[in-house]
Structure formats: structure tokens, C-alpha cells
Amino acid sequence: MATQHDIALTNALTGIPGPLPPSGVIHVAFPHANRFTIxxxxxxxxxxxxxxxxxxxxxIQSLPAGAQVGIKALTARFAEGETTIAAALRELETHGYLHRTRARLANGRVITRTVFCNQPGAVLRGGVVPVVGPAVRSTAPAPTLVREHVRVPEPTAVLEPRPMAETTSVPEPMPVPEPMPVREPIPVPEPVPVPEAPHAPVRLPPRTAPTQPRRPLPHPQALTPELRQAASALLADLRRHAEELVLSEEAVEELVPGVAAWLERDATTDAIRRALTADLPKPLKHPARLLRHRLTALLPPPLPGVHDLAQPRRAPVTPFQTCDxxxxxxxxxxxxxxxxxxxxYWEAA
Structure with a gap:
């Protein structure tokens, strides 16, 4: 089969008129009878x-009118990806071959109109009226998708009368075609908005429980300078035990009364530190708010006094006696x- 193919190709090259080029491509061109595009x-x-x-x-130029030429359709047809095909369509749009516009139909649906021009320069000059036809012909050029079409009739020649006494030959004037008005595209009517039926006002269900107000930060009975200094030092030292608890000076001053209340209730510094640094959320966005909540919600009760811890006295017990x-x-x-x-004895008496 390979030998027959080479012989057929050699015979075809022999039939080409004129000398063959010494290098480069050699065209073997046969006229198309059907299924071709110019x-x-x-x-x-x-x-x-x-x-x-x-x-x-x-x-696209070889496809019939109405064929799908979107990115999805071209991706399903060729091996290139969506990014490559989208970039190629943008190139064709930039050089005037492809035009994509959005239009609204009479039913309100919005569609994309895709128009392909086989000669962008002729459209810009305005000298050619595009014609809609099938995409593949045997004797016609490539098709072009257009929305409106007008066929231009054959131009009629306009001749001026020649004077009878004139003896010299005057060239006949060239036929001047009359300009045919191009029909403007039919405007698409805008969809008439349909008034919606009035709806009953939507009523939100009542809230089941009101929002609880935020509990105030605890305060000691007497904020002494010693308590203030100890509370400030404890709050400033928290970042050594947890890197997330970096507080500003304003936040420290605001939280000092809460820590002082804990110290006033005989809570040790280690207990306060463990309560404030244990199980911190990741990430911690508002450390001051977290410390305020824990100082308020985890506040321990005051320690009971010595008399409160003494054992309660038992009720007096009547002793046993022996009957005489x-x-x-x-x-x-x-x-x-x-x-x-x-x-x-009472009966006997």
C-alpha cells in the first residue's frame, strides 16, 4: 500500500504545471466538488x-448557522482546555472576527448572540451586505451568521442621452448602482413586567428568650494599692504562660478590679493563672474579652470562716434511769x- 501511495503522489506531482520549487511545501490542489469552505x-x-x-x-467558519460555538461546546469537540479556547476566542474578538453580544428575547430570557465575520475589514468599510446561507456549499463562499439579511438586487445601468450632432465618439458612462436602503434590525421589545400578587406581610416569630445582659465585672470591697499592684502584675505576666494573652495597658487597667476580687477572696495567684490560661481557643481573637468572661463566670465564693467550719452541736440526749x-x-x-x-402507785393512793 505504501508503494502504491508513493506512485500516486509522484504521478500527481508530475501533473503540476510549471517547475517545482527547490524547497518548501508543494501544493497538490484538486478542485472541491462538495463539502468545502472558502x-x-x-x-x-x-x-x-x-x-x-x-x-x-x-x-467556526465551516459550521452551519445555529451551531453551538461556546467554550463548553468547543472544549467537548477539541482536546484543548477551556482556558486555551477562551483565550483564542478573545483573540478573534479583538481582531474583529467574532462578536458576542447579550440580547433579551420576548419572553424575558437573556441569550448570547455570536456573530462571526469572514471579512472584518469589509464590515468596517460598509461596502458589503452579508447574506445568510448554509455553511457548506459547492459553489458559494463561507457562511456568515447574521441576524438580519437583505439581498441586494442586480444594479440597473443609468445611461445619459447622447446628442445627435456629435460626431466624436464619447465613452459610455459606467453604470451607477442605486444605493439600496439597508433595513434596520427589528428592535426586540422589552418584556412587560407582570405585577406580582400582593403577599401577606411576613411576620417573624417572637424570640423565645430575651438576650441576657452581660454580667458586670466583679469588684473588691476595697481596692487597696496592694491589691491593685498584685492584680496588674498578674495580668501583665500572663503572656509568659500563654503567648496569646498579650494585653494592652488599657485592657490591664480594665481587668484589675476583677483579679483584685479574686485575690480578696483568698484565691492564690497560681489558681487565678490556671483559670485564665487553661484551654484557650485557637485562634484567640479577643484575649481581653475572654479574660473578662472568665473572671466574671468563674469567680469563686468567699472562703468560710473558722466558726462556719466547726462541727454543729448535737441536741441534748435524755439519760436512762432504772426504775426503783x-x-x-x-x-x-x-x-x-x-x-x-x-x-x-396513783391508783393505790
Whole structure:
């Protein structure tokens, strides 16, 4: 098969008129009978477009009217990714080959209109009226997607009358085509807003529980200079035990009464430090607020006094006595007879 192919190619090269170039590409061109698209060299040999943009431009020009040429559709068709295809479409847009505009339909839906111009220069000059047709023809140029189309009739020649007495030959004037008005695009009517039915006012459900006010920071009964100095030193020393607890001077002055209240209730500095630095959240955004909450919520009660810790006195117990008559035991503060013996003595008396 390879030998037959080489022989056929050699025969085709032999049929090319004229000398073959000594180097470079050699074109073997056969006329197309069907399924072809005419592409201008201004696109195929564009020096400002990338190879991907040129290939996508040729591909779009060969598609029929109404074909999908979005990024998703081109990505599903070719091996290039969305980023590469999007960049190529932007190149075609920059050089005037591709135009993408947003339009609103009569039903209110917004769509994207994609228009591809096979000759951007002719559109800028305004000398060509685009024509809508099938994308693949046997004898027609490449298609162009347009929204409105107007076919220009054949121009009629306008001849001026020649005088009868004139003997010299005067060249006939060239036919001047009459300018045909181009129909303006039909404006798309704006969707008429439909008034919505009035809705009943939405009522939010009542809050189940009111927001609790923030508890005030505890204060000692008497903020002595000694308590103030000890509380300030403890707060300033917290950053040695937890790097997150870096407080400003204003925050230290605000929290001093709370620490002084703890010290007044005989809480040790180690206990206060453990309560303020244990289980810190990560990350800690507001250290002063956290310390204020812990000083308020974890405040210990005052230590009880010595009398409060003494054992309660028991109620006095009536001692046992032995009855002088029956020798039974009974409770009484004084010795004597039990209740039964006393009853017998009263009856006898």
C-alpha cells in the first residue's frame, strides 16, 4: 500500500504545471466538488493570531448557522482546555472576527448572540451586505451568521442621452448602482413586567428568650494599692504562660478590679493563672474579652470562716434511769419510777 501511495503522489506531482520549487511545501490542489469552505488568507495567515485562534476561526467558519460555538461546546469537540479556547476566542474578538453580544428575547430570557465575520475589514468599510446561507456549499463562499439579511438586487445601468450632432465618439458612462436602503434590525421589545400578587406581610416569630445582659465585672470591697499592684502584675505576666494573652495597658487597667476580687477572696495567684490560661481557643481573637468572661463566670465564693467550719452541736440526749420498783430502764433526767409504776402507785393512793 505504501508503494502504491508513493506512485500516486509522484504521478500527481508530475501533473503540476510549471517547475517545482527547490524547497518548501508543494501544493497538490484538486478542485472541491462538495463539502468545502472558502477561507481568506487574512485569517489563515494572520500574523497577529495564534495557531489555536486561527484553527478555531476556520472551524467556526465551516459550521452551519445555529451551531453551538461556546467554550463548553468547543472544549467537548477539541482536546484543548477551556482556558486555551477562551483565550483564542478573545483573540478573534479583538481582531474583529467574532462578536458576542447579550440580547433579551420576548419572553424575558437573556441569550448570547455570536456573530462571526469572514471579512472584518469589509464590515468596517460598509461596502458589503452579508447574506445568510448554509455553511457548506459547492459553489458559494463561507457562511456568515447574521441576524438580519437583505439581498441586494442586480444594479440597473443609468445611461445619459447622447446628442445627435456629435460626431466624436464619447465613452459610455459606467453604470451607477442605486444605493439600496439597508433595513434596520427589528428592535426586540422589552418584556412587560407582570405585577406580582400582593403577599401577606411576613411576620417573624417572637424570640423565645430575651438576650441576657452581660454580667458586670466583679469588684473588691476595697481596692487597696496592694491589691491593685498584685492584680496588674498578674495580668501583665500572663503572656509568659500563654503567648496569646498579650494585653494592652488599657485592657490591664480594665481587668484589675476583677483579679483584685479574686485575690480578696483568698484565691492564690497560681489558681487565678490556671483559670485564665487553661484551654484557650485557637485562634484567640479577643484575649481581653475572654479574660473578662472568665473572671466574671468563674469567680469563686468567699472562703468560710473558722466558726462556719466547726462541727454543729448535737441536741441534748435524755439519760436512762432504772426504775426503783420494776428495775426497768426509762429515760428521765431524775431517778425514780417508770411510767407504769407511777400509774400503779396513783391508783393505790
Amino acid at each position: 477561507v481568506g488568507n487574512h485569517l489563515a495567515q494572520h500574523d497577529g493570531l495564534s495557531l489555536t485562534a486561527i484553527g478555531i476561526g476556520v472551524h 420498783g420494776c428495775e426497768r430502764a426509762f429515760r428521765s433526767h431524775d431517778p425514780g419510777h417508770c411510767r407504769d409504776c407511777r400509774a400503779q
